[in-house]
Amino acid sequence: MPMKLLKTETENQLVVERILHARRYSLTLDRTLCTGCGICKEICPREAIEVKTVPKVEGDKARPPTIDVSEEKCHYCGICESICPFGALKVTVDGEHVIPVIKSESFPQLIREIEVDITKCDVDCVDCEEACPLNLITVTVQTPDGKEVKDVKSRPDKEKLKVNVEIKKDLCPCCRLCEVKCPEGAIRVRKIFHGIIRIDREKCPEDCQDCLDVCPIPGALYLSEEDGKVHVNELFCVYCGVCKVVCPVEEALELQRTHIRHTPVRSGAWNKALEKLTSTEEMAKELRTKGSAKKLESVKKRVAWSE
């Protein structure tokens, strides 16, 4: 059979496929998870991803941009899946979930450091579950012999019950809302992306809160009662950058990522991605710490950059 390149789009899903006689590849974008931030687009080596802003309807809230993937260009390397902080993308080869670049250690995995000390948990408390803006946390309570307890309040043996906090880590952008909301200080979250986000008061237009409308993390951006403009609370910001995508005024919102927590790799592809997502300096730092002198040189030549 000659090669087929297909794209199927439904309301909640975009699937691109490359079907060969002896092998089939697919990339699925879960639109219910995707925030349209476009980090994947930034580093796609084939420039197969496009971020499409959705035109605003007068009087309505701004809607997050949509991601489109070209079935002609995608070569199913899995870089987008590896970088997506919301876990919205998934590559399969012959029906099995595989990330080729992870398998070959050509790309790092994001480190999502979320620790829950369940010994501190109050059996009555579901604050973290409620706090999670992406509904990734499920708190369950169990009896010592492992049976799930539904009606905690009516149980007399509260001190014997065990709390279990289940978090869908793969989909978590590490916003720290749960950590902050936890009354017992039982959760510790370290962010994946670190950085700085600034809104220029002068340039930020009045009566616009598009960034706020599309931000996936409540509280990371908020409308100030003082000046009626949007302000940032960096405590919660995950530096996904969707705010910058929708901001209508150039340079009104500046986003600078400074660090990405990831598993260690030696990979030129990652160095390139790192440079695009953070800065040349950050990449150089990474290269120096790994002592990859030869690659540093090669990269220097290719990107025409010198220290």
Place this chain on the structure above:
Amino acid sequence: MSKELRIGVFICHCGLNIAGVIDMGELVEYARTLPDVVYVKDNRYTCADPGQDEIRKGIKEYNLNRIIVAACSPRMHEPTFRRCVSEAGLNPYIFEMANIREFSSWCHPSTPKEATEKAKEIIKMAVAKARLLQSLDILEVPVTNKAMVLGGGIAGINTALDLAGMGFKVYLIERGESIGGHMAQLDKTFPTLDCSICIEGPKMVDVSRHPNIEIISYADLLSVEGYVGNFKVKVRKNSRYVIAENCTGCGECRDVCPIEYPNEWDENMGVRKAISVPFDQAVPLVYTVNMDHCIECYKCIDACGARQAINFDQKPEEIELEVGTIVVSTGFDIYRPYDNSLYGYGRYDNVITALEFERLILAAGPTGGKVIRASDGQKPHTVAFIQCVGSRDVNKYPYCTGFCCMYALKNAILLKEKYKDDVEVYIIYMDMRAHFKGYEEFYQRARELGINFIRGRAMHILEDPKTKNLTIRTEDMTLGEPIEVGAELVVLSTAAIPSKGTDEMARILSLTRGADGFFMESHPKLKPLDTPVDGIYLAGCCQGAKDIPYSVSQGSGAAARAATVLSQKKWKIEPIIAVVDPDKCKNTRVKCGICEKRCPYGAIKAPEGEPARVTIAMCHGCGTCVADCPSDAITQLHFTDAQILSQIRSALEENPEEKILAFLCNWCSYAGADLAGTSRFEYPPTIRAIRVMCSGRVDKDFVLEAFRLGAGMVLVAACHLPYDCHYISGNVWMKKRTDALTMVLGKLGLSPERFRVEYISAAEGVKFAGLVEEMTEQMKTLGKEKIQAENEKLQPTLERMLSRKKK
């Protein structure tokens, strides 16, 4: 050579072939009266040794400096007599032939008086031309004794090996990453069923090991300049990002590479890595990074380690080569019938091409040799082969691809032998063409294995959307009714088409392509390996689809043709070429360049602001540029305007209105007229023919001059349009020119039948005789008075139009 003209005329009896019709005594007497003729001698057989001795003796005794032999056609004995006069110390180009046998005695046997008169005028015309003949030097160019072969398929491999075996240095240029061509993609080969790569692989290795062969793979041809013996070729070696000398071909880089992309070598049915070789037996065994897919993770660099074979900074490299000959063996592509909606290729999962089938059944293929369906991965229980998909189709490719019958038989037999009774095989065909050694026996073997042959043209394929099984609607000619055949897998035997880039290659090499898009050979039978460009030869499927034994033979044949040049120190070129007078060329003042457009060989170039220049070794001497030069700045040696005009004038000296003045091209029409003579077709003795190398040489001034002198009729005869011209396109330009001229003459009041353009092949003697008869009849019907009256009316305009010729 002394300035005084001393012409010797040798008149041949040719036994009774000439003397039996023509009064030789009268002819000899007449010849003596012609200007500057100092010696006339008749012989029984001039071409025999005693006859040639007479010529040599005459030259010595009478100090002759122009020689005319009145005998048979120059197409017969011109080379003989040129050699003869050159042995006597004269330049061979001061010799001229008067064709009084084919053009007179043989075609007018029942009117000996008229035949004699015609013979006299033929000799008179020859003398007129001979008075203006010049000595010409045969040109010699040095030969670089290296060859270039373009395309490393099985034809190119054989050419390279044969030439290298003869001791010549060969550059084998391959566009792809490996040599091998289509043959390396195939599973087994017919009719012996030996494994394709098992027999080709060792040859590929031989090529890589041969000290005289340099493989330049993954390279593009950029330009070719020069001419036979002296081609300058520019080639770009594309970046593999792998240093060939350091790569050991171990494949460790491939193993760590994360990126897979569809492998074209596998017809995109399987995949390869972003750093890989297209197939394991690749020659040269050097890995290539596909930068379109590489994500530059540099895992390969780590894997390669101390070998340091990978270099991401590698740049494409342009190299210049000098070679004496070029063999083109650029192969073919397989037609992918996406545009045939009736067969559903590309739409139905289980409809594949035969080349895809090859990759399926091949043990080293993407499925490990398992014939499985794309829809469900299951082995099909019924397989149908449909023949002539694209081929023999007037709406697509009218030609027969030639090898599809055989490969369908081969694939059917392989299936039957592999799966025995577990598979039912159908072949739906129009005609089964099994016409070479061992092929018919192979067909019988297929029949004995129980393969079902259905004669008919498949009309339509339908797919069951659930099972993805297929139904073929076809006719069965033996039953004489439409039938339906169910199949779980359908294999389409698709046409071979010119390979991608053939047009570009044709442009770079100045080659012509036929209506089918394949390269045109010089002559379909007698020069099947030559191209119109001297020193460039063809081998294999780039000239037309052919199977492996035929391609191999052509490869060796082309090597032999190339060696005829390479083995020489110098290459001789006939001096009948175009010469530009730089003072007359108006390209220095205004942008002209007409000559450059006319030349099918790229031999004449008119750079802006400079006079046109002819590359002598590339000029084939058709004279088309000469005829179309608006300022008469170009001369064709041996066929100068003055020489041809003198022939016209002497032909029309007496009773012009009773004569047909004809310009015949040497290769077709003159040969056709010769054939009329040798076939003894009798026609009226009204025609006076002037030989030109190509009809493209016929200047419109020649026609005007003939009418100015009062010619009854004028005929221009050429090779058939569009492809018969010996000089590729001379007849096309002649037609453009004469179409315009016909209009002008019509407006001036010339009866349309008096100026005729015809196309006569070398085989159409009967057409030529019929034409002369018809024109003579028309001339009679018009009547001498009407012709004279028309001429009188035309005269002043023609005088004016020709005034610049007169100086």
